[in-house]
Amino acid sequence: MSHSSPLLSELFVLAAGGDREALRSYCDSLHPADLASVLVEAPASEAILVLDALDHQQSAEIFAHLDHESQQEIAPLMADTRLARIISRMDADDRVDFVQRLPEARSEKLLHMLAQTEREDILKLGSYREGTAGALMTSDYATLRPALTARQALDKLRLEAPDKETIYYAYVIDYERRLLGLVSLKDLILARPDTRVEDLMRRELVTATVDEKQEEVARKLAQYDLIAIPVTNGNESLAGIVTFDDAHDVAEAEATSDFHRMSSISLMNTSLRDAGIGLLVRKRLPWLLVLVFMNIFSGAGIAYFENTIQAAVALLFFLPLLIGSGGNAGSQSATLMVRALATGDVRRKDWLHLLGKEVGVALGIGLCLGIGVSLIGIFRGGPDIAVVVALTMVAVVLAGSLIGMSLPFLLTRFRLDPATASGPLITSLADMAGVIIYFSIATWYLGLPHA
Amino acid sequence: MSHSSPLLSELFVLAAGGDREALRSYCDSLHPADLASVLVEAPASEAILVLDALDHQQSAEIFAHLDHESQQEIAPLMADTRLARIISRMDADDRVDFVQRLPEARSEKLLHMLAQTEREDILKLGSYREGTAGALMTSDYATLRPALTARQALDKLRLEAPDKETIYYAYVIDYERRLLGLVSLKDLILARPDTRVEDLMRRELVTATVDEKQEEVARKLAQYDLIAIPVTNGNESLAGIVTFDDAHDVAEAEATSDFHRMSSISLMNTSLRDAGIGLLVRKRLPWLLVLVFMNIFSGAGIAYFENTIQAAVALLFFLPLLIGSGGNAGSQSATLMVRALATGDVRRKDWLHLLGKEVGVALGIGLCLGIGVSLIGIFRGGPDIAVVVALTMVAVVLAGSLIGMSLPFLLTRFRLDPATASGPLITSLADMAGVIIYFSIATWYLGLPHA
Numbered sequence: 001m002s003h004s005s006p007l008l009s010e011l012f013v014l015a016a017g018g019d020r021e022a023l024r025s026y027c028d029s030l031h032p033a034d035l036a037s038v039l040v041e042a043p044a045s046e047a048i049l050v051l052d053a054l055d056h057q058q059s060a061e062i063f064a065h066l067d068h069e070s071q072q073e074i075a076p077l078m079a080d081t082r083l084a085r086i087i088s089r090m091d092a093d094d095r096v097d098f099v100q101r102l103p104e105a106r107s108e109k110l111l112h113m114l115a116q117t118e119r120e121d122i123l124k125l126g127s128y129r130e131g132t133a134g135a136l137m138t139s140d141y142a143t144l145r146p147a148l149t150a151r152q153a154l155d156k157l158r159l160e161a162p163d164k165e166t167i168y169y170a171y172v173i174d175y176e177r178r179l180l181g182l183v184s185l186k187d188l189i190l191a192r193p194d195t196r197v198e199d200l201m202r203r204e205l206v207t208a209t210v211d212e213k214q215e216e217v218a219r220k221l222a223q224y225d226l227i228a229i230p231v232t233n234g235n236e237s238l239a240g241i242v243t244f245d246d247a248h249d250v251a252e253a254e255a256t257s258d259f260h261r262m263s264s265i266s267l268m269n270t271s272l273r274d275a276g277i278g279l280l281v282r283k284r285l286p287w288l289l290v291l292v293f294m295n296i297f298s299g300a301g302i303a304y305f306e307n308t309i310q311a312a313v314a315l316l317f318f319l320p321l322l323i324g325s326g327g328n329a330g331s332q333s334a335t336l337m338v339r340a341l342a343t344g345d346v347r348r349k350d351w352l353h354l355l356g357k358e359v360g361v362a363l364g365i366g367l368c369l370g371i372g373v374s375l376i377g378i379f380r381g382g383p384d385i386a387v388v389v390a391l392t393m394v395a396v397v398l399a400g401s402l403i404g405m406s407l408p409f410l411l412t413r414f415r416l417d418p419a420t421a422s423g424p425l426i427t428s429l430a431d432m433a434g435v436i437i438y439f440s441i442a443t444w445y446l447g448l449p450h451a
Numbered sequence: 452m453s454h455s456s457p458l459l460s461e462l463f464v465l466a467a468g469g470d471r472e473a474l475r476s477y478c479d480s481l482h483p484a485d486l487a488s489v490l491v492e493a494p495a496s497e498a499i500l501v502l503d504a505l506d507h508q509q510s511a512e513i514f515a516h517l518d519h520e521s522q523q524e525i526a527p528l529m530a531d532t533r534l535a536r537i538i539s540r541m542d543a544d545d546r547v548d549f550v551q552r553l554p555e556a557r558s559e560k561l562l563h564m565l566a567q568t569e570r571e572d573i574l575k576l577g578s579y580r581e582g583t584a585g586a587l588m589t590s591d592y593a594t595l596r597p598a599l600t601a602r603q604a605l606d607k608l609r610l611e612a613p614d615k616e617t618i619y620y621a622y623v624i625d626y627e628r629r630l631l632g633l634v635s636l637k638d639l640i641l642a643r644p645d646t647r648v649e650d651l652m653r654r655e656l657v658t659a660t661v662d663e664k665q666e667e668v669a670r671k672l673a674q675y676d677l678i679a680i681p682v683t684n685g686n687e688s689l690a691g692i693v694t695f696d697d698a699h700d701v702a703e704a705e706a707t708s709d710f711h712r713m714s715s716i717s718l719m720n721t722s723l724r725d726a727g728i729g730l731l732v733r734k735r736l737p738w739l740l741v742l743v744f745m746n747i748f749s750g751a752g753i754a755y756f757e758n759t760i761q762a763a764v765a766l767l768f769f770l771p772l773l774i775g776s777g778g779n780a781g782s783q784s785a786t787l788m789v790r791a792l793a794t795g796d797v798r799r800k801d802w803l804h805l806l807g808k809e810v811g812v813a814l815g816i817g818l819c820l821g822i823g824v825s826l827i828g829i830f831r832g833g834p835d836i837a838v839v840v841a842l843t844m845v846a847v848v849l850a851g852s853l854i855g856m857s858l859p860f861l862l863t864r865f866r867l868d869p870a871t872a873s874g875p876l877i878t879s880l881a882d883m884a885g886v887i888i889y890f891s892i893a894t895w896y897l898g899l900p901h902a
Binding site: 029030031033154157158161167168185186189190204206222223224225227244245248249251252255256258259260262265271272273277278280281284285287288289291292295296298299300302303306309310313314316317318319320321323324325327328329331332335336337338339340343345346350354357360361364365368369372373376423424427428431435 | 480481482484605608609612619637640673674675676678695696699700703706707709710716724729731732735736738739740743746750751754757760761764765767769770771772774775776778779780782783786787789790794796805808815816819820823824874875878879882886
């Protein structure tokens with residue numbers, strides 16, 4: 001599976017040559033995901049040549065695999081009738097995402113060119129709030145009535161299958177669309193043909209609701225190893241399903257946004273490769289500004305202890321390594337907590353237990369580092385400096401670790417994303433604490449003039 | 452789906468009451484994953500009471516959902532015959548993982564209690580190197596011969612289904628087990644009953660090899676939205692399949708280890724909740740020690756410029772915010788690159804293009820921050836200090852960003868994990884650069900005595 005340009009130039013040679021049959025059969029031999037990942041490399045004006053030369057079905061499959069930006073670049077170059085045909089061939093969840101991103105005038109025009117059921121489906125799926133299961137789900141699922149026999153059920157699935165995203169699970173509903181149970185295709189195949197669906201179906205289902213957060217739904221699919229999860233609305237009626245591949249994308253996007261937050265980058269929906277300089281500056285600058293103003297307090301701390309420093313300039317040598325160690329230990333603690341909270345490995349109620357353990361870990365690390373740097377302390381500034389440095393090390397590692405481990409919990413307490421407890425934020429907080437701890441201990445132990 | 456203790460106490464009341472039937476039907480009404488997540492909360496000596504009261508199949512399903520630590524705690528308390536029965540009912544991939552973790556004497560004893568085919572399967576699957584597709588794959592898949600008709604194929608799957616992890620895809624092989632193609636259960640259901648498998652099967656397959664890295668395989672499953680991917684060995688013969696749920700676990704574990712590496716924590720296989728204080732100290736201390744010794748250079752930098760500092764102590768006020776900004780901007784750049792490399796959003800060949808963009812972004816951020824802090828500079832130290840501080844800010848943000856974006860690429864160049872370019876490492880490098888840049892600019896612009 002190559003993403004290199006040979007494939008791309010091959011495509012354009014075939015498209016430019018005008019031999020549509022050759023192009024179509026070449027594209028048939030490749031996976032639509034591969035074709036899409038090649039076409040995004042080309043300008044929209046060239047990609048459209050390839051897409052226009054293919055038949056509706058091929059075009060729709062490749063189009064659905066393009067990223068959102070590429071879709072919106074190519075859409076204006078496509079005729080309405082063509083685009084409407086492609087839309088009606090896309091999966092229900094993909095086409096909602098696409099239509100919603102179009103300029104309003106165009107999307108209204110296109111909606112009127114679709115069959116009524118398709119139009120209504122798009123409007124219904126499009127009505128759920130972003131980030132919820134409703135906005136992620138698809139309506140391409142198969143349903144069965146409880147009174148059908150296994151043979152009748154299989155016949156029904158056979159008829160419907162080509163249109164459905166998955167027929168590996170079929171959902172059993174009553175006349176008010178209330179979800180009664182689930183039968184897998186495997187269950188139906190294994191059953192005696194005259195067994196009724198209601199006697200085959202599993203009634204203990206893992207379900208989601210339309211308002212549920214997407215990450216929560218993704219976690220359920222992963223925990224129970226499901227191919228799809230049914231989504232119900234308030235009155236228990238089946239509204240859609242979320243499939244494992246979409247759930248996986250949610251989990252990946254969530255991990256990416258956690259990574260970004262943890263290094264103080266604002267939420268970014270564009271891929272790094274496509275993001276412009278202006279966008280990247282806007283996403284990175286705000287937090288850096290906040291951190292600068294936090295660092296002013298560390299500066300003020302140093303200025304406050306100017307007399308202490310003037311009296312023992314040797315202390316400055318140890319400043320970076322002491323406050324650095326506090327920040328580094330704090331980043332480690334924060335990362336361990338943020339990730340463990342995100343994967344569900346720990347919960348908020350585990351806080352007190354983890355706090356106790358963190359004190360133990362921080363003291364262990366602090367003592368090891370303290371002994372290490374006190375040796376350098378003796379060499380650089382004599383035994384008194386060594387004691388100050390060792391004591392400070394234990395204290396700053398403890399302070400940094402406790403800040404790092406507590407902040408993510410505190411943020412969840414206020415319903416904020418724990419990943420906001422980023423390395424840079426923790427480092428800045430630990431710097432402040434470190435400056436004050438270091439020079440306070442030095443002033444006290446060395447009997448230096450007070451500030 | 453509750454994970455709280457009421458469920459746990461309910462279980463123990465039933466187990467202690469001795470009414471096995473009540474316990475069994477209670478457990479039947481719950482998902483094995485939920486039961487497992489409740490049992491891990493209990494001591495092994497109590498969990499074994501519940502597991503022993505259930506029938507082999509229930510026990511095996513719950514046991515397979517336990518984490519590795521809990522399995523190894525409970526196994527010694529279980530009789531050999533019982534454990535052998537549970538093992539033979541576990542999925543092929545789960546049972547290998549379990550047996551390999553047992554003490555050698557026990558695993559040999561148990562292997563001899565299993566049927567020969569099971570024993571050989573465990574030994575074969577267990578022979579692949581950790582971290583490869585071979586070590587992740589299962590042998591529970593269905594195969595078909597090309598000459599079968601759709602009806603015959605369905606009959607065969609019907610017979611085999613109860614034992615197989617998935618029958619949604621069946622793999623078509625020749626007499627030498629060479630992989631010829633794939634038919635989905637959906638294809639078979641939709642086909643006319645007398646169509647031959649070889650006329651139905653898809654021949655263009657996405658496959659993996661036994662030696663391929665697990666993360667690579669997980670990426671393929673996600674990219675092509677597959678339920679399972681076939682794994683072949685050197686001579687193109689089918690060795691196993693990797694299913695989407697195991698691939699998802701790999702992707703999640705990979706993201707977790709990237710998170711940990713990025714805050715300088717060594718690779719950790721234990722969950723945070725179960726990790727002891729000693730283990731956590733061992734995993735966190737080594738990198739902190741490395742960073743301390745890197746920070747010594749920053750300290751030495753400060754000591755080198757002692758005369759500059761003595762002549763203008765006001766400079767110290769700005770030290771934390773200047774070197775902090777360099778480190779923070781660098782952490783942002785590193786995180787963006789590490790994550791984009793991990794998800795495949797950017798590749799190593801994009802390096803030069805991204806470098807150009809990074810210079811633009813860093814100059815934009817540096818200028819904004821520089822103008823901001825120069826205002827404080829005027830207020831705290833006059834116009835000269837303001838100029839020094841503004842110039843330094845642009846330079847340190849640029850230096851930090853370039854270090855942050857280049858290091859992950861450099862690491863991949865030497866086949867190291869880019870996530871090793873952690874926030875703390877970048878911060879320490881940026882601190883060193885920042886100290887030298889700051890005091891060099893100050894010495895030059897303010898005409899201060901040289902070191």
